[in-house]
Amino acid sequence: MAQGGGGTRHQGGIARADDATLGDEALRGIVALLRSGELKPGAIVNEAELAKRFGMSRGPVREAVRRLEGRKLVVREAYQRARVVTLDRAAIVGIFELRECLEGMACRLAATHMTDAALERLARDTERAGTRNAFTVDYRFSFHQAIVDGCGNARIGTVLAQEVYDLVRLYRWSSGALPGRAGAAPAEHRAIAAALRKRDADRAEALMREHVRRSMQMVVTA
Amino acid sequence: MAQGGGGTRHQGGIARADDATLGDEALRGIVALLRSGELKPGAIVNEAELAKRFGMSRGPVREAVRRLEGRKLVVREAYQRARVVTLDRAAIVGIFELRECLEGMACRLAATHMTDAALERLARDTERAGTRNAFTVDYRFSFHQAIVDGCGNARIGTVLAQEVYDLVRLYRWSSGALPGRAGAAPAEHRAIAAALRKRDADRAEALMREHVRRSMQMVVTA
């Protein structure tokens, strides 16, 4: 009806690759900046600057920043500028406590909901990762991700992604890089996969919780 | 510097009571509409209409709706209008599974973090609620709330509030209204309070999880 003022959808210069809205694009752009490390924790998020950079108006950028606030990747300073969140020790512990109970629950549910084929494949991949030097970030991601995806509760996955994984990525806690961790984790993964294959929900949950708790200690004591 | 276009902060008519931003006010207003039942699940959320109603421009309303999307109280239909979320049986189960593990964890943490005085008071209030006809919505809210608040992990409380309680309120699941539930729940509460007072984290968590699981069954089988 009446709105776009600018109405510059295809006029502004760069054409959008996909059909998503500019707000979505801004969101992806900012997240990319966070992951690339260009926007570090504590850095100020400037609407106008980002708008200029992305070749759009402040509106969509503002919307994206607000959404990131909802995901707690950005905090607002009183009445003023937005900053990339900074986490103290207590906040880190809190995040891992959240992760512990969520991934534990996902594991419990996965013991019931995942198919035999999926569990078989999980066990195989886990085995391979332990014997080789394949304990990469990608692999670990896929192990936890496979369980969360297979647990049958998408909401748990969403919460984990937004409240935990994004923040973990922001701080680059690759606990696997810590000495001794890369050696212990594969064994724990194998034990979890084994419990899942036996459909032992209680044991799978307990093992996963312990696994997460251990990786927290690696991060916190570092 | 340059912004308000409208610049109608105090000109538009109604003066804002507090110092919060209009976007915050719009958010509160929409949540109030949800709680009052005027905006039912499945209802269309119209930016312009709400803007007119709240006496503000579409901008802040839009922002509020986007934030509610982040809280999953509102879903966006493809490219189009926003709707109040509707939940099927699977979604309801998912929400209670989330609640189970989060409140369970909160309970575990509370067993360590809450002060003796706070636990004493919790036990006293719980006792009173069981013996009288005081098993009201307010009371139950305060029981669970006291534990979550006292667990020392604010993030768990935030997630619960946004991912669970808001949705529960939206659907008015007062499981206490179901026959037999008002009788069983107080006893379960007392057992949880007792375990907390003994600082028995494992038992407190297990009892709380069972408690939540039972109230889910009341809702789902109804």
Place this chain on the structure above:
DNA sequence: GCCGCGCAAAGTGTCAACACTTTGCGCGGG
């Protein structure tokens, strides 16, 4: 030489207007 005041600059909050997309209804053909 140091502290406080005041002004300029930067940044966010808000608005009205315009562009684009989808929906819904009426009209004509079959």
Place this chain on the structure above:
DNA sequence: CCCGCGCAAAGTGTTGACACTTTGCGCGGC
């Protein structure tokens, strides 16, 4: 009488401009 086409209406996406608030720096007084 039913179906499909096209146009009007409604709604969201986006923009540039203006209001208000905070920050930071320079200047003058002490």
